[in-house]
Amino acid sequence: MIPSGALVGIYIGGASVAIRETGMMRAILHSAAERASRYLDEIQERRVSPSAEAVVALDALVEPMPQHSSDAESVLRQLDELGSPATMGISGPRFFGFVIGGSVPAALAANWLAGAWDQNAGLFAATPISAMLEEISTTWLLDVLKLPAGCASAFVTGATVANFTALAAARHAVLARAGWDVEAQGLFGAPAIQVVVSDEAHPSVIKSLGMLGLGRERVQRVPTDEHGRMIAEKMPDLSGPAIVCLQAGNVNTGAFDPAVEICRRAKDAGAWVHVDGAFGIWAAASPELAHLVEGVDQADSWATDAHKWLNVPYDSGLAFVRDPLDLRGAMSLTAPYLPQGARREPLMYVPELSRRARGVEVWAALKSLGREGLAELISRNCRCARRFSDGLRAAGYEVLNDVVLNQVLVSFGDADRNRAVIAAIQEDGTCWAGPTLWQGRTAMRISVSSWATTEADVDRSLTAMLRCAGAA
């Protein structure tokens, strides 16, 4: 028994290290909560990108591996004082880079609690709560994303690994149908798999195909139209084991590949259809946008992110596979020391063995938003994107895309001028958006994906953008 209030020490070379003191944990967690709340208040008004001075000040962190212990509060203080100013204001309301959402309050708080739990989410018996929340969240996700009930799910780091995981299930299934056990025999001597992607496939899909031995370059690429959508008529004939990768939400324009037509053709040929819907698939959750995902539910697997549009903390991605046996076939792992019960065992569906309990935050976000809150979040972000494009067009600037979702591509002139204006907007600090290249043209890319963004934030950001563009 450790007496209450006692200090328990371990002794290393004569130095005493406090490892457990009643009240110490409480004090440091309160301090973290206090500092985090202050940070989130300040981020409402602070410049979005960190100042140059704050980045330079990070040099103070550089030191040899510390010889002696430090108390937790001093570690946290240093992290906050040097670290917080050097963050990008991603969790604030005026960050519009890279389709990065913020964190809804319940999801952030759940993330902290789950950190305290420190669960290893592999097995039901090892952590019933996180396994249970993955099960419940899966049912809810399939419901709001309008995907077939009964799909298997994988809670992974992001859409890159979700694409990899789902495509591993695809590889398993199309080769199993051809009489080949790819998990046992590998790809040497296997029947060839025809892989079809669009010219606009996200690089993470291409990378996943490379990691799966399907080749980054041996894929067949289908041309896209001016919105970045795959042209269905240009799809090659499919035969033998085949995988077709669709996109729901182009990372530049937000456009959707024509899923109805492509799924029909793929199904007729017995091919597997995978959908990269990292952010776009969340359109299904908004009644006014759900038409965009028409046909997407006909696919065999899907990849998406929770850390983007569901607004849970990083990192959190999701893969869904229509037939659970295909995902288990690709991902299962057994060992005598990992006893499996009758419940869904999370480790059977993911590449990892040890893993943090991502289902906790996904559950908390869905529970706190509800169907209506989620629909409102998605719809409002898309309304805000249209507000951006209306304001920029009214000021005489060219919007390069059809603003069907939450993405706006604006050009302020030629490439040099776009670079100058984007640099000025980032330096101004009121908001943040990054550059892109769309069909050969340089543009600024605005992604609205945070629960924290309001119409007032859009107006304030527009004013800053127009001021910078006028002066550049």
Ligand SMILES: *Cc1c(COP(=O)(O)O)cnc(C)c1O
């Ligand atoms: C963001 C994104 C990815 C990659 O997702 P990560 O979470 O960064 O791994 C893949 N596809 C699309 C369309 C994306 O927008």
